[in-house]
Amino acid sequence: MGTAPTNKTPFRLAELKYKRKDQPLDLSDVLDLSDVEKLPEGLRRVELNLPRQEAVVETGWDIAENPVAYEYERAPGLIILPNVLPPRTQRTLIRKTLLRDIAKPYNKGNLTPFYPFIPGGLFAAAIATQQQSEEEQTLDLVQPLQDHLKPMSVRELLEKKLRWITLGHQYDWTSKTYPPSPPPPFPTDIALLSSRLVSVLPSSTHTWLAQTAIVNFYSPGDTLSPHTDHSEPNHTAPLLSLSLGCSAIFLMGRETKDVAPLAILVRSGDAVVMTGKARMGFHAVPRVIEGTCPGYLGEVGGQGEGEDGWVEEFAGYMRGKRVNLNVRQVDLDVDEA
Numbered sequence: 001m002g003t004a005p006t007n008k009t010p011f012r013l014a015e016l017k018y019k020r021k022d023q024p025l026d027l028s029d030v031l032d033l034s035d036v037e038k039l040p041e042g043l044r045r046v047e048l049n050l051p052r053q054e055a056v057v058e059t060g061w062d063i064a065e066n067p068v069a070y071e072y073e074r075a076p077g078l079i080i081l082p083n084v085l086p087p088r089t090q091r092t093l094i095r096k097t098l099l100r101d102i103a104k105p106y107n108k109g110n111l112t113p114f115y116p117f118i119p120g121g122l123f124a125a126a127i128a129t130q131q132q133s134e135e136e137q138t139l140d141l142v143q144p145l146q147d148h149l150k151p152m153s154v155r156e157l158l159e160k161k162l163r164w165i166t167l168g169h170q171y172d173w174t175s176k177t178y179p180p181s182p183p184p185p186f187p188t189d190i191a192l193l194s195s196r197l198v199s200v201l202p203s204s205t206h207t208w209l210a211q212t213a214i215v216n217f218y219s220p221g222d223t224l225s226p227h228t229d230h231s232e233p234n235h236t237a238p239l240l241s242l243s244l245g246c247s248a249i250f251l252m253g254r255e256t257k258d259v260a261p262l263a264i265l266v267r268s269g270d271a272v273v274m275t276g277k278a279r280m281g282f283h284a285v286p287r288v289i290e291g292t293c294p295g296y297l298g299e300v301g302g303q304g305e306g307e308d309g310w311v312e313e314f315a316g317y318m319r320g321k322r323v324n325l326n327v328r329q330v331d332l333d334v335d336e337a
């Protein structure tokens with residue numbers, strides 16, 4: 001017992017370690033960059049291209065005034081920008097994805113083959129049912145598109161079944177390609193924010209354009225299996241990943257699972273950028289940590305930020321969720337703007 005040889009890869013072992021719920025979560029080997037007084041050995045500060053070029057930025061979309069970035073020798077090419085999205089930008093992003101982008105029928109998601117598109121968007125529809133009695137809710141169940149599935153309330157679909165939607169170029173998970181037809185529009189504000197973040201990186205010698213994004217919705221208990229993101233024709237354009245809501249453990253490995261990955265605690269407002277060697281590396285999310293949603297997302301309020309009032313519908317959803325925006329360039333080359 002305990003010492004039996006294992007044929008599990010080092011990546012798999014790390015995944016299992018953070019996934020298991022029968023033992024307290026051990027964060028001792030997890031890199032946490034939220035408060036680095038003393039840089040751990042092997043960690044270096046990355047020089048950023050600052051001051052960043054400041055386009056006219058809409059209110060609510062700022063990035064941190066003085067972003068700081070790190071790279072760890074065990075995960076070359078992975079650039080971590082802790083706390084780069086101020087609370088207000090996080091709230092803007094959440095509002096836009098949940099109310100606006102989800103309401104566009106061309107932004108497909110994991111529910112698309114199984115349940116009909118909800119006009120006005122799943123989130124708005126779920127909010128609208130909050131005032132309904134249970135009886136009214138049962139009358140309003142969404143009928144599935146496939147016989148083996150059961151009718152569900154919009155609330156259940158939102159809270160329990162929605163795992164991801166795609167913005168911009170729509171990746172086809174069956175053929176594992178991006179269809180050649182002109183893609184639906186990618187939200188300009190999210191593209192601008194993404195470009196601004198990528199443009200501060202030292203490797204940004206080429207124009208980079210956000211052309212597709214997966215918005216992942218996780219509840220504690222949900223995981224993302226190890227994978228590489230290799231379907232974009234451009235394997236060198238950085239991949240930007242933004243974390244919102246509950247903290248998670250992100251595993252960053254190499255091009256093979258035979259190397260132990262680096263475990264990083266990603267918190268709300270953090271960005272990680274997979275560049276260089278890390279762009280094609282295996283990565284996974286074995287754990288979303290319950291009860292870690294920051295107060296500025298999980299509680300109602302607005303701290304005098306005017307129209308930025310954060311209402312219970314958003315707070316209630318975010319308390320139990322992690323939302324990840326995974327933003328990519330698809331084309332080999334993009335024109336200079």
Ligand SMILES: O=C(O)CCC(=O)C(=O)O
Nearest residue numbers: 214216229241285324326
């Ligand atoms: O949720 C994350 O942090 C990673 C998501 C991811 O790797 C993906 O969508 O390809």
Ligand SMILES: [Fe+2]
Nearest residue numbers: 227228229283
């Ligand atoms: Fe990924």
